[in-house]
Amino acid sequence: MSRGRKDDTMNDNDFNENTDPLRIIPLGGLGEIGLNMMAYECGGDILIVDCGLMFPEPDMLGIDYVIPDIGWLRERAGRVRGICLTHGHEDHIGALPFVLQELNVPLFGTALTLGFVNEKLREYKLDDLVELVTVRPRQSVDLGCFRVEFLRVAHSVVDGCALAITTPEGVVIHTGDFKIDQTPVDGQLTDLASLSRYAEAGVLALLSDSTNVEREGFTLSEKYVGEAFAEIFPKCPGRIIVAAFSSSIHRVQQVVDVAVAHGRKILLNGRSMIANVRIARQLGYLTISDSDLMDLKELGHLSPEQVCIISTGSQGEPMSALTRIAMDDHKQIKLEKGDTVILSSRVIPGNERTISELINHLYRRGAEVFHEKVSEVHVSGHASQEELKLMLNTVRPRFFIPIHGEYRHLVKHIQLARKVGIPEERCILATNGDVVAFYADTAAIVEKIDSGRVFVDGKGVGDVGNVVLKDRKHLSEDGMVVVIIGINQSSGALIYGPDIVSRGFVFEDESQDYLETSRAVVLEALDELNDEMRCDSEEVKQAVRQALRRFFKKSIERRPVILPVIMEM
Amino acid sequence: MSRGRKDDTMNDNDFNENTDPLRIIPLGGLGEIGLNMMAYECGGDILIVDCGLMFPEPDMLGIDYVIPDIGWLRERAGRVRGICLTHGHEDHIGALPFVLQELNVPLFGTALTLGFVNEKLREYKLDDLVELVTVRPRQSVDLGCFRVEFLRVAHSVVDGCALAITTPEGVVIHTGDFKIDQTPVDGQLTDLASLSRYAEAGVLALLSDSTNVEREGFTLSEKYVGEAFAEIFPKCPGRIIVAAFSSSIHRVQQVVDVAVAHGRKILLNGRSMIANVRIARQLGYLTISDSDLMDLKELGHLSPEQVCIISTGSQGEPMSALTRIAMDDHKQIKLEKGDTVILSSRVIPGNERTISELINHLYRRGAEVFHEKVSEVHVSGHASQEELKLMLNTVRPRFFIPIHGEYRHLVKHIQLARKVGIPEERCILATNGDVVAFYADTAAIVEKIDSGRVFVDGKGVGDVGNVVLKDRKHLSEDGMVVVIIGINQSSGALIYGPDIVSRGFVFEDESQDYLETSRAVVLEALDELNDEMRCDSEEVKQAVRQALRRFFKKSIERRPVILPVIMEM
Missing domain, CATH: 3.10.20.580 (Ubiquitin-like (UB roll))
Incomplete structure (x- = not known):
């Protein structure tokens, strides 16, 4: 697959800035969790990796989403060759509907990632306007002077990839989100072999996921969750409701396998769960036989021990399916003594109190509840310290830039890299807006561009600024x-x-x-x-x-x- | 010590309700964390145990504190014989300044507990109006028909007690907050011997702390934290700042001991830290020699490796000492590379994001940070499952009522009690306002009284209700x-x-x-x-x-x- 450089782009404004051979510019996700977006600039071409959103922090009153400020890209729109997506999580694809309205460039990703993206674009009526190019792992695409090879990584969403980006100045490995799961549900291991192949030839820089750098040891395999289900299910006398992120297709597969083995039918609850299961089944990433899948309307025809409901709402979102069940306000589902609810997901920071209240309400309804704190019904999708070291030692990069993390995660990840022998001067602590330029055999932060966050509130993108938020905060207090x-x-x-x-x-x-x-x-x-x-x-x-x-x-x-x-x- | 029943109280209104021999009425803390307050009613007398507040939840916009609704007590004020305090934490004593304005009754507690209470009453100019009676462990007080013996328990605040309440109907053990620490810093073990003595004679009911019922095994001893300090301190090249709850006198003692052993001086930062250290030293609960304690103003005279600052602000409170340090906005303290900050406290649910931001800012200042998630610099003060079982088996009560917990904690604690052999019909799941009455050899919830939460906003107590909060929420969003x-x-x-x-x-x-x-x-x-x-x-x-x-x-x-x-x- 190859995409030539368009001739007209050589006339783009301020092209003279591009005197450095290779520049890497984080537009989001370095110094924060979420909002991941990275620009690679070389020889007049710009390549973007990921385009994520962030859910608002508690002090962003009334805000629906936060997206990266793409002012810098807007001025260079003609030079952007495309957006490569590592995987289909919101913090990597969620800003696409907003960004693509200003920057219509082709998207590259694996089948499931683009399946999720397409669903999103359809919602915003953009699906006919944007070119989606499906890439298989170990396949490469040429984007201007960049050649990008997609390499399989294990993660909590299926079909995730790291990117090996060959530039005129050398190879950059961009991990995306990953873990090194030795027993992934689909058998697709993180492609350490390909990474080693690049390492043998020499890697200029490694950009690696810092999310779990504070955790010692190895992250447990996704398979552990299936084992926990297999222990819990036979003991449940009534209905079972499993709440999970709708993008966690492996998780859904494991629930399905255990449920069917115990004679339960699968019923789906929640709009995004229904959509994502449909997409994943169509693309062959999820196996549920038609006879095992039933509509929620048919719930009344089943006895409690025949029921397994897979639901959204694991974060206790006020209007979600699970919250309505917990508040005894759901059209079809009324909890009873003997029913079991499994929250098979992590608690997103900031949601602790809400989820805690959700669990209390489920108990008030008479249900038994399993959640991350009391049972192994969830494992992380991100690499812990030993896996991060393995990645560093496998790739053996000349330069290391930690990505995906708050400031402290980036600091800790550099401490870890130092431990496996990467010299201090080759570890670069960059945050959003820092331009990392690579010269001959050095790399350094050479300038800071305007970057930041744009608030989406209702239909307004960017019109709510700090004054409005400050007023809302003041109003909220007194x-x-x-x-x-x-x-x-x-x-x-x-x-x-x-x-x-x-x-x-x-x-x-x-x-x-x-x-x-x-x-x-x-x-x-x-x-x-x-x-x-x-x-x-x-x-x-x-x-x-x-x-x-x-x-x-x-x-x-x-x-x-x-x-x-x-x-x- | 004995306090007779006042004659006039026999004329109190609606005394006829008191046909049940013994009634236990939770006014706060059952179905929520914080706000602990329990009424015992028998033979015309009312005894209150604890009088705590709760810090506002995120949706209680602009609220400063939450206190229990004491409407029920107000109508029976003449029959209240006193308030017994188990220990000096805010969630057990914090509502006193508000409640005592309406209900002037004597307070009973150990020396440090009353030391903290007195400081609080002074702030509200109530210290001359309220009678404080100091009680030593294994000492009893008579309050109407109740005899209350204070029994030592280990907890994160020094000088905590359980109460053995002898009533005409039998003995009730009210644990307060506790853990069964085998190596407490002051050597004062949880008094299992006295509890066993009561058990031998027969205990009518056990009311036991449910906070940590979701944790398996035993809670680590407070001594572990001292060992963690002893490992960290010698590796710190610069200044050390330890943030802890100012009521955690044992924690402060352990910091002091390790700091002094490594030639560091102690400097206190934060108003409540200075006050509580003063009180604890005066009462003999904390040993710091005058020569080791220096004023923060003298910081400039010390080289970094001579400095150990003990500070408040471990929850990232916006105006707190530690937050000001992290934002580089503190008058005396400016962080530098080489400095170390230890957050020796738990993350109170709801504060996760704030504390996470605090840590990021500390790293931005160049400091190294140790916190609960990455190092053993904090242990809980509450009993885990094995300790809770030990308490149940030691006391062997006829009836069991879990206290101090959200709804799910109460449910889980009953599941635990069932495991050690307490029959289901003798486990009582009561929440705030439920009146538990004891007849002959049964106990049951017989009615529900009005109870609830009162919001304190500025000087206003109770004038902010749900309409105002709903408006604030609405204002805050758009x-x-x-x-x-x-x-x-x-x-x-x-x-x-x-x-x-x-x-x-x-x-x-x-x-x-x-x-x-x-x-x-x-x-x-x-x-x-x-x-x-x-x-x-x-x-x-x-x-x-x-x-x-x-x-x-x-x-x-x-x-x-x-x-x-x-x-x-």
Whole structure:
């Protein structure tokens, strides 16, 4: 497969910047978990690896998704040859619907990865506009001066790949997310043989997944989860509900295998679970016979010991299928004593309290619950320290750049690389926006480009900034008080109000007295202004704000947002 | 020590409810972590055990503390004989300053517990008003018909006790928080001997700590943390900062011992750390020689390898000492490469992201960081499964009531009790407000009283309810839009506005166009009303709200709080 360089692109603006032979520029995922996106720039060509999103952190109030800022790419759009995707997780493909609207370039990935991507593009009505190119492991594509070979890695989503990127300056190995599972469910081992082949010829740089660098030893094989299921299932008297990430096709396969062996039918719950199972079956990554798969509507025809429901909602998302079941608010499923719920997924940081509440509610419904903390019903998809060392020793790169991790993970991964003998000066701690340039036989961070995060809120992409978020935070803590005052602009006389309305503060029910007192405070503040000052809206606003702020702080120690509205009449 | 029943109390209202010989009524802490408070009622007397607070959950926006609703006690104030405190943690003593304002009764506890309580009461200027009675382990107090013996238990705070409560109906063992540490730092073992003595005579009920019921095996001894310090300290080239809970006096002692052995001076950072160390030293629970303790102001006179700072802020609280250090915003302490920070505390659920960010910032400053996840620098203060079984088997109660736990912990603790042979019908799963009554030789939940949580926000106790919180939540997600309209009440003509102001929405900077369009939407909605309807404020408000809601949803998919203000002119 080969894609030539388009002639017109040589005229692209600011091409002169490209005096360094090879530049690697992280646009997301270095210094944070999620939002993975990396640009490789060489000889006028730009190659992008992954294009992920991040779910909002707790202080990003009201935000739906976070995507990388692609301002830098936007200015160089004509030189982008394509996006290579390592695997089909949201933090690697989730920003595509937003980024492709501005940057229409072909996508390269394995069949399942592109299956998931296509589903996503269909939702955003982009599926007819974007070219998807399916690549098999050990197959290469040429993108301008880059040759990219896809190499199998084991991970929690099926069909994941590392990339061996051959550039005019040397080979870069970009691991994507990986673990070195010795007994993967599909038998597809991490392709250490190919990595060794590249290592023999010499690797310029290794960019390796840092997610689990704080964990000692080896990550358990995915097969362990199947064994845990095999232990739990025979002891369950009633229905079994397994909640898992809908992209975890291996996990689903293992549930199916154990369930069918124990005479249970499979019923799917949750939109993305139904979609992903359909895609994975169509592409041959998941084996469920039609006779074992039933529609949730048929639940009533089965006795409890014949039922295995595979569901989304393992993070306790408020509107999810599993939360509705836990709150006894699900159309088809009503939990009873004897039922078992297995949360076969990790707790995403930030969701601890929500999931904890979910489990409490499941117990209130009478179910028994198995989860990561009390049973081995989940294993990680990321390499632990010993696997990371094995990757470093297999690839033996000249330079090492840790990727996919918060700042501390990157630091720890470099400490690990130092332990296996990579000299300090060849370990590069880069974070988003750092441009790593490779010269002759050195590499260094040579500049910092604008990078960052863009918030998606509803249909708005990027219009919610820090001021809005700061206001939302302030509003969320003590609510808002609006004061409406009408002032005659010639006499300075008060001719309307003050009217006070509030939300999220205290003025409810029996707080009428407090409202009256607040009004008096405003009147007093106005009295202290002379006629001229009262004709100046800004002056009045400031006086009102100050007086109320002081009064609220002293009387009840709260600091609501105070919004004076002055009508000039 | 003895406190007789006051004569006047026999006239207390609704005393007739007390037909059951013994009633146990959880007012907090059963079905939640924190907020521990239990009432024992017998023969006209009420005894309270503990009076804790809870730090707000993420959805309790702007709330400072959560305390138990004591409405039920308020109506029976004259019959309350006193509050016995098991130990000095916030979730057992933190609500005292609020509760004592309504219920002035004597407090009973060990010296350190009351030392912490007194500090708290001083802050609220209550210290002169409340009677504190110091009790030593194995000492008893009589409170009405109750005799309460305090029995030593090991826990993460020094001087903790279980209570053996002798009632006319039998003995109840109330463990408080405990672990069965075989090598506690102060040598004070959990008093299994006394518990056995009660068991021999027969125990009516055991109420036991469920916090760690999901953990298998035994909880590690506090001494392990000292050993971890002893391994880490000699390897640290620069300054060492240990962050710990200021109430963890044993932890502080172990830091001090290792630091002094390595020639480091102790400097304290954080208000509560300074206060608690002072109290513990005064009472003889902590040994630091004056020559080893230095003021933080003297930091400049010490070389890095002479410094050990013990600090608060292990939870990444925004204004805390440690966070300021991590953000390079601390007056005296500036981190450098070579410095080491040890987070010697657990991650309180809900704080995961904040602490994770704290650690990243510490690494950015150049420090090395040890924390619970990567090193054994913290152990729990609560009993794991094997210890809980040992407690059950030692006390051999007739009835078992799990306490201190979320719903799932209570369920799991009963499963554990069943395993050691307590029959199902003698395990009582009670949650807050359930009245457990003991008859002859049965016990059962006989009614549910009003219980719940009261929010403290600034100086306001209980004035923030669910409507205010719901508004804050709504405001936090999409902000607020205020629309001001003046309408002539005789003609229905629009004579002012519409003015639109917003906070936390989108109307910033370049959104002027959108603001204009929104104004047009309001005008259109007003046009559709006839003159009569326009004179009805409610009618106008509803029309404006509906039109804007529809417009915002369609154009940008957001749902701000819309607050129309109609001036009748």
